[in-house]
Amino acid sequence: MKNILVPTDFSKQAKYALDFAAVIAKKASAKIKLVHVLEVPSSSSLHVTGEVESDDPMEKIFTIKLIESSERRMAELAASVSGVKVETHIHSGSPFKVLTHEINDSNVDLVVMGTSGSSGIDELTVGSNAEKMVRHSTCPVITVKSPITGEIKDIVFASDFAEDQPALVEQLKLLQTFFGAKLHVVKINTPHDFHASHDDVVNMDTFIKKYKLENTSRSIYNDLSEEEGIMHYANDIKADLIAMGTSGRTGLGHFFLGSIAEDIVNHAKRPVWTYRLHK
Structure with missing residues (x-):
């Protein structure tokens, strides 16, 4: 850097x-x-x-x-x-x-x-x-949004783990290594997009193994929306930073579907690291 x-x-x-x-x-x-x-x-x-x-x-x-x-x-x-x-x-x-x-x-x-x-x-x-x-x-x-006085020790990484994004994970690993932080991998389950815990665990474990992530935990968190779930989970574990990929969606697709990462940027009190996913 x-x-x-x-x-x-x-x-x-x-x-x-x-x-x-x-x-x-x-x-x-x-x-x-x-x-x-x-x-x-x-x-x-x-x-x-x-x-x-x-x-x-x-x-x-x-x-x-x-x-x-x-x-x-x-x-x-x-x-x-x-x-x-x-x-x-x-x-x-x-x-x-x-x-x-x-x-x-x-x-x-x-x-x-x-x-x-x-x-x-x-x-x-x-x-x-x-x-x-x-x-x-x-x-x-x-x-x-606010002063950052302490070290970055705990990073929340939220994803649906549905797609391979090697460029995102490469940047994420650089971020984790730079701060020497623990990475908390989390999948948010919502009533409108519910998945069996077993399937989510398999997907996360596959993700962690594939990209050789270290000093990492994985969790499934239930909430009413992905946005609320990510912020509540980060608050529960007292995370120092939230990390996410963003789709870079524009136009009407962005207006109707929105971007969870952008919503988190707007509403989270913690610092948020984002990286645009490359299609």
């Missing part, structure tokens, strides 16, 4: 993410790329050199002041992290498009980002930038 991308909007959740990314970066001897995306007035344009073009002088002054303020705050954030190299970058445009470009063009190995989550109609129609990153990022994403 060499490059960690940390988006910031200067919220407290983004600072929690930066602090956690710094812990990871120190352990991995990695570099942090701290990125802020400006939403400049519609008639203004911002060049990579920092020059502002606008037909309205007041808009130009506003944008310049905004850039200056952002540069100052970025410098303060970078200075708050010790023992890690932090590069700061300020862009303008759509946060999702900017971050996607950074991931693809800067060989980013991990995204660590804060999120406050979303609920209700906003969750269905708008979605958060974190949710979009989870759905589309080509590298693992860790979302953070």
